Amino acid sequence: MAKPRSAAATAALRDGLVIASHGRHCLVETPEGERLICHPRGKKSQAVVGDRVKWQASEDEGTIEQVMERHNLFYRQDEIRTKSFAANLDHVLILIAAEPEFSEHQLARALIAAEAQRITPIIALNKSDLVQPFERAWARLAPYRRMHHGVLPLSLKASGEVDHAALMKLLAGKSTLVLGPSGAGKSTLINLLVPGATALTNEISYALNSGKHTTTSTTWYWVDAERTTGLIDSPGFQEFGLHHIEPMQLAHLMPDIAEHATQCKFYNCSHLHEPGCGVIAQVESPKNPDGAINATRYRIYGELFAELSQSRY
Numbered sequence: 001m002a003k004p005r006s007a008a009a010t011a012a013l014r015d016g017l018v019i020a021s022h023g024r025h026c027l028v029e030t031p032e033g034e035r036l037i038c039h040p041r042g043k044k045s046q047a048v049v050g051d052r053v054k055w056q057a058s059e060d061e062g063t064i065e066q067v068m069e070r071h072n073l074f075y076r077q078d079e080i081r082t083k084s085f086a087a088n089l090d091h092v093l094i095l096i097a098a099e100p101e102f103s104e105h106q107l108a109r110a111l112i113a114a115e116a117q118r119i120t121p122i123i124a125l126n127k128s129d130l131v132q133p134f135e136r137a138w139a140r141l142a143p144y145r146r147m148h149h150g151v152l153p154l155s156l157k158a159s160g161e162v163d164h165a166a167l168m169k170l171l172a173g174k175s176t177l178v179l180g181p182s183g184a185g186k187s188t189l190i191n192l193l194v195p196g197a198t199a200l201t202n203e204i205s206y207a208l209n210s211g212k213h214t215t216t217s218t219t220w221y222w223v224d225a226e227r228t229t230g231l232i233d234s235p236g237f238q239e240f241g242l243h244h245i246e247p248m249q250l251a252h253l254m255p256d257i258a259e260h261a262t263q264c265k266f267y268n269c270s271h272l273h274e275p276g277c278g279v280i281a282q283v284e285s286p287k288n289p290d291g292a293i294n295a296t297r298y299r300i301y302g303e304l305f306a307e308l309s310q311s312r313y
């Protein structure tokens, strides 16, 4: 339990932004741009990157007294644990590449998790210089190009300057979490927008781990000196548990399916077998070549529905 604070102590609370975390302690940045390590006072003040907090000085470190209300919290959850990526996001940028081949399941899961928290997802496909693999990946992304804000083609290594401009157009003034499978070019992207990011990460990780070099899980970077554009680097795209989502909620979180779920005969239609289902009627197949819903997307829906139903009991 948090101890009751006296009026004088409450007055001494200062504002901060959590820019990195390791275990239970985090690195907090003050409005003046100073950074210090803070510890949570109790379970309730456990903060994640992107949190706005009230903290109080204690010698050279600080104590987080309060986590301000979050607009959103992007997280994944499996049967055992919940893992928070970051809070108060405007965008989740999912970076995949022509090579290595991306998993559509992983992509679909990350998009659903973003949608569930009403965070705008942006998909970027890197390595357009690898012409044939890129064409194949671009074709696989057809259903995703029609959703959300489309797919942004990138060639981070070959045309950094052009990509820099295209990315900044989308990200300026916003807070964006960058996610992607290993090898897609996440480090390349972050270093393009935040020169020296790698060195900065090492510094932060060193500070947070009392002098030991281990990787910090999630890190916030400022893209501009004015500190208006935030970029958050986080690992953990591989295992994207959606345990926190109700199976019956799933269709609403997949825009291409949601669009046709309004046409179903039954209000509680699962879109798996019901007669008069507006979704099933639109699934593309040899018999229904004009169907608006991509067959792979519908298969992913069915598989996720089964997974989420099973894990509940």
Ligand SMILES: Nc1nc2c(ncn2[C@@H]2O[C@H](COP(=O)(O)OP(=O)(O)OP(=O)(O)O)[C@@H](O)[C@H]2O)c(=O)[nH]1
Pocket (backbone or CB within 6 Å): 126, 127, 128, 129, 130, 154, 155, 156, 157, 158, 180, 181, 182, 183, 184, 185, 186, 187, 188, 189
């Ligand atoms: N052909 C090509 N290669 C690229 C491009 N962008 C990045 N790469 C290469 O792809 C590889 C992976 O890039 P990274 O930025 O290290 O990828 P990452 O996603 O951070 O990967 P991890 O460190 O494994 O998480 C590197 O060898 C890059 O040089 C691109 O636009 N085209």
Ligand SMILES: [Zn+2]
Pocket (backbone or CB within 6 Å): 261, 264, 265, 269, 270, 271, 272, 274, 276, 277, 278, 279, 280
């Ligand atoms: Zn239906």
